[in-house]
Amino acid sequence: MQKYLLHKPLIEKCHHNHSHKHHTYDHSDARNMDKKILKISLIMTFLMMLVQFVYSILSNSLALLSDTLHMFSDVFALGLSFFAIIAIEKFEDKQKTFGYFRLEILVAFINALTIILSAIFIIYESIEKLFYPVDIDAKTMIMVAILGFLVNAFNAFLMFKGANLDNVNIKSAFLHMMSDLLGSLVVIVGGIVVYYTQIVYIDTILALILSLLLLRWAIKLLRKSINILLETSPVDVKSVEEMILKHHQVGKILDLHIVEITNKMFVATLHIEVDIQNLSEFEILYQDLSNELLKNFNIGHITMQPSVIKKEN
Missing domain, CATH: 3.30.70.1350 (Cation efflux protein, cytoplasmic domain)
Structure with missing residues (x-):
């Protein structure tokens, strides 16, 4: 049979030893090390998200709640990357000629919508608390934010040292961790300022900033997922x-x-x-x-x- 009739995808040559299967592109996605790191990061991030959510309510910290929502997006991103690898490896259906790759896009679309609604809610709450401020338990806010910072730092280090960052899914998850690391740092600084100055508006302002950044990221994700679902050309x-x-x-x-x-x-x-x-x-x-x-x-x-x-x- 002539080569041009084989209809197989091409891959660029690189220094890694990759395997290649028709329509799977699993030359980097299905590495056991990536799955192991994603699983560890997913469990740790999910548990930390629950802790942050509870203490953001108890401490009345909108900045901490905003960072919790950011961590929620990390859980989605990590879960998506992990599930995509499992789906590519385990699920087979001849009717789905490109496998289950579009699951990534569908989940990204839903994820973006959820984050946008959450960010809008936090912005509304922030504006309301500018007019009707409440006391904040700054000490609890700082302690929980430090714990979140350590969890994100550990996960980011784990990915940086052991995961394949050439893999677009893993790289996306790594960038999520780095952005959440920055968010935790902002909350820590804000908590320290509130603790020493008792200016509760700082927490509200930080919540607004983090929510607007989260909203901007979510809108970009939504636009990208819509373009892919509408089959817009990714190149000129x-x-x-x-x-x-x-x-x-x-x-x-x-x-x-x-x-x-x-x-x-x-x-x-x-x-x-x-x-x-x-x-x-x-x-x-x-x-x-x-x-x-x-x-x-x-x-x-x-x-x-x-x-x-x-x-x-």
Whole structure:
């Protein structure tokens, strides 16, 4: 069988020893070390989230509650990454020709909506407490925030040292940990200021800042997930067309579709009019175009349909 009929995704060569299966892209996702680190981080973050939530209510700290919501988004991110690896490894369904990769996008969409609603609630509560301030147990706020900081620092260090940060899911989870680490640090500083000055407005202002940052991140996540679900091209289509038309055998692009199945998993299908004499020439053109699409646009799964240019006698 000709290579261009195999319809298999390409992967870029790197220094790691990867295995590759048709339509799975599991060359880095299914590593046992990644699963182990994600599992540990998920359990620790979930338990710390529960502790922070209880003490944010007991201490009347909106900043601590806001940081709890941030940690809630971390739990979703870690759970998503962990479940995605399990789903890719364990679940098989011939009807789902790209596997369960879109689960990541569906959960990200729901996750973003949940975070946006939570952030709006915190902003509303913050504005209300600016007009009707309440006493804050700053000491409890500081102690819980320090504990949260240590948990996030441990998880971030664990991922940095042992996980494969080339994996987009793991890297996303690592960035979540780093952002939550910063959030815990902000709450600690705020708690210290409140403890020594008794200016409770500091807690409210910090809650507003953290909620607005969380809202900004959630809106970006929502926009990205919507674009993927609507199958918006993840790369500039015009640039792809210009690159394809540089080949002298290509006369015209009759049809071109580029979609993102999940994060950084790009698929292209194209119908081109070509000036070739036989299948061997088309195979060479196919290989050249496939390698260029992978190298320049990270498109690893390409299907091409040729139509031979009819020449007038």
